[in-house]
Amino acid sequence: MRSPVLLLSLLLTAAPFGLLGEETRQVSLKVISDWLDPSQSLLHIQAVGATSTLHYVWSSLGPPAVLLVATNTPNSTLSVNWSLLISSEPDGGLMVLPKESIQFSSALVFTRLFEFDSTNTSDAAAKPPGKSYPPYSLADFSWNNITDSLDPATLSATFRGHPIHDPTGAFASGSLAFRVQAFSRSGRPAQPPRLLHTADTCQLEVDLVGASPRGNHSLFGLEVATLGHGPDCPSVQEQHSIDDEYAPAVFQLDQLLWGSLPSGFMQWRPVAFSQKQGGRESAMPCQASPLYPTLAYLLPQSPIVRGFFGSQNNFCAFNLTFGASAGPGYWDKHYLSWSMLLGVGTPPVDALSSLVLGIMAVALGAPALMLLAGGVFLLLGHKRYSEYQPIN
Numbered sequence: 001m002r003s004p005v006l007l008l009s010l011l012l013t014a015a016p017f018g019l020l021g022e023e024t025r026q027v028s029l030k031v032i033s034d035w036l037d038p039s040q041s042l043l044h045i046q047a048v049g050a051t052s053t054l055h056y057v058w059s060s061l062g063p064p065a066v067l068l069v070a071t072n073t074p075n076s077t078l079s080v081n082w083s084l085l086i087s088s089e090p091d092g093g094l095m096v097l098p099k100e101s102i103q104f105s106s107a108l109v110f111t112r113l114f115e116f117d118s119t120n121t122s123d124a125a126a127k128p129p130g131k132s133y134p135p136y137s138l139a140d141f142s143w144n145n146i147t148d149s150l151d152p153a154t155l156s157a158t159f160r161g162h163p164i165h166d167p168t169g170a171f172a173s174g175s176l177a178f179r180v181q182a183f184s185r186s187g188r189p190a191q192p193p194r195l196l197h198t199a200d201t202c203q204l205e206v207d208l209v210g211a212s213p214r215g216n217h218s219l220f221g222l223e224v225a226t227l228g229h230g231p232d233c234p235s236v237q238e239q240h241s242i243d244d245e246y247a248p249a250v251f252q253l254d255q256l257l258w259g260s261l262p263s264g265f266m267q268w269r270p271v272a273f274s275q276k277q278g279g280r281e282s283a284m285p286c287q288a289s290p291l292y293p294t295l296a297y298l299l300p301q302s303p304i305v306r307g308f309f310g311s312q313n314n315f316c317a318f319n320l321t322f323g324a325s326a327g328p329g330y331w332d333k334h335y336l337s338w339s340m341l342l343g344v345g346t347p348p349v350d351a352l353s354s355l356v357l358g359i360m361a362v363a364l365g366a367p368a369l370m371l372l373a374g375g376v377f378l379l380l381g382h383k384r385y386s387e388y389q390p391i392n
Contacts, residue, residue, distance in 0.1 A: 025049045025199045027184050029155050031147045034082040041146050042304065043157050045182045045202055048074050052103075054344055055096055056182075056202050057304055060143035060159045061086065064178050065109040065302040066204075067094070068264050070344045071101040085307050093307035104344060106258050107305045108266065110138055111317070112223040113176060113208075117215030118325040127289070129321055133214050135223075139300035140164050141176065156181040174211030174334070180204055186348075192278040193269040193339060194246035201343035208336040219329065220336055221321040225299050226256070226291075227309065233291040233316035234258045254288060255347050265347045268340035272322040274332045284323040286338060291316045 025047045033041040045056040053076045057067040069076075077097050085093030096102060118130035141161035149158040159178040162171040181203045188194040189203070197203060208220060226234060239253040256266040268286070275282035294317045305313075322336055323329045330336045341348075 025054075027155065027182050027199055029150070029152070029157070029182055031150060031157070032078070032080055033147070034086070036082070037086075038147075039145055040082065040086055042080065043146050043159075043180060044078055045155075045180075046078070047182070047199055050074060054200055056342070057094070058157075058159070058178075058180050059302070059304045060141075060146070060161065060178075061303045063109055063111050063138040063300045063302055064143075064159055065107060065304055066180075066342065067107045067304050067308055068105065068342060068344060069096045069102060069308075070104040070264075071096060072103050073098070073101040076101050085303050090303040090307040091310045094304050095308065104258070104263055105308070106227050106229070106264050107302070107309070108342070109225040109299065109302045109305060110178070110206075110222060111225050111300050112137055114221035114223065114319065114321070115214060116219045116221070116321075117217060118219050118323075119215060119217040129219050129287075129325070130217075131215070133218075136163055137300055138176075154181060155183065168212075168214070170212045170214065171210075172212070175209055176211070177207040177209065178204060179207065188246060189339075192246070192273070192283075193250065193271055195267060195269065195339060195341045196246075196348040197341060198343070198348055200345055201341050201348070203339060203341050205337060205339045208330070210334055212334070213330060217325065217329070217331060219321060219323045219325075221319050222338075223317060223319050225294065225315050225317040226258075227305075228293065228314040228316045229259045231314065233293060236288065236291065236318075250283070256291075257347075264342070264344045266340055266342055267347050268338070272336055272338040274323070274328040274330060274335055276333075276335060276337070278337065282328050282332070284328050284336075287321045289319040289321075291318045 028046045030044045031041050032044055040061065043058040047054040051072065051074060053071045053074055055069040055076070055078055057078065059065050079095045079097055081093045084090055113136040115133040115135070116128055116130035117133065140163060142164050143159050143161040146157050146159060149160070151157065157180055160175050162175050166172070183197045183199055183201065186198045188196055195203065206222065228234065234256050236254060236256050239255070241251050241253070250269050250271045252270055254268055254270055258264045270286045270288070272284045272286045273282045274284055294315050296311070296313060296315050299315060299317070320338070322338060
């Protein structure tokens with residue numbers, strides 16, 4: 001049985017984006033809840049164009065996860081069968097219809113929060129970066145009702161949680177938050193790392209705030225799992241630039257690509273922040289491990305992933321580690337923030353800023369002006385001396 005949905009919907013006109021060739025998109029943000037248990041809910045971002053639709057389905061059922069689907073019709077819809085989705089066999093509980101319109105689909109699952117004690121670790125590249133504490137399984141977290149955090153003005157909502165069982169009281173006054181934001185047009189956030197977004201993308205900001213670390217010099221990490229397409233894992237690329245205007249002292253952009261176009265991507269800068277007002281003084285390195293194949297039964301089950309894809313899937317995982325044994329860290333303010341962008345199509349590409357272009361123009365133009373001035377001087381000097389008549 002399909003449950004009626006609609007707690008809130010906001011429609012906005014979106015700016016054009018490259019791959020799908022849309023002139024405008026209507027972006028909607030909806031919370032879809034089970035009428036029998038309103039605490040069971042999904043966040044659905046839908047970007048509708050003239051000939052295509054993008055669906056992002058975010059969930060805290062089980063571990064936090066997101067499903068991304070691209071279709072070649074403006075009329076595709078999300079269908080939720082709650083009785084199946086929250087059962088022990090959720091296969092078929094989540095569908096995008098019509099099925100034949102789907103051009104691309106994949107998912108990300110955030111499975112575990114790691115903690116390491118880096119007190120006696122001097123090697124920044126050590127794996128792991130210190131003594132490992134027992135990880136927090138995000139499937140065993142209690143999450144807020146997403147409806148309470150929905151913000152139509154910013155097209156955003158926040159999943160905020162803490163461990164159900166917390167014997168040490170580490171999260172007594174702390175929380176782990178996943179803030180999701182959609183966009184109606186191209187632009188950049190005000191705070192670093194200021195990733196370039198479009199109407200075809202959504203942003204995730206992960207914040208760990210107020211949790212008591214189990215060591216004096218704790219580093220935290222996040223395990224991320226995704227679906228492999230075929231036998232291979234998605235590829236990760238590094239892009240380097242001479243421009244750090246949007247993220248001071250960060251000249252690299254990392255992106256995970258699921259395959260050939262039309263495909264999806266995850267994009268982030270290798271930096272996190274230890275203070276709310278992110279800046280150079282609070283920037284921490286973010287290190288990503290290579291992707292490695294893993295078995296589904298080793299991962300906490302995400303109902304939306306299994307509900308959409310079924311049980312027979314190839315999973316790959318990688319770890320993100322925030323901070324180093326030296327420099328800014330979570331221990332400064334008991335605060336950690338990291339952001340990434342999720343989208344379908346060609347990833348946004350940063351252009352050189354006007355400041356860098358101006359510096360390049362001056363650097364390249366000055367030698368040319370000097371050569372020109374030298375040539376004029378020699379020409380005029382030669383002419384002056386050639387007109388001189390010696391006196392016998």
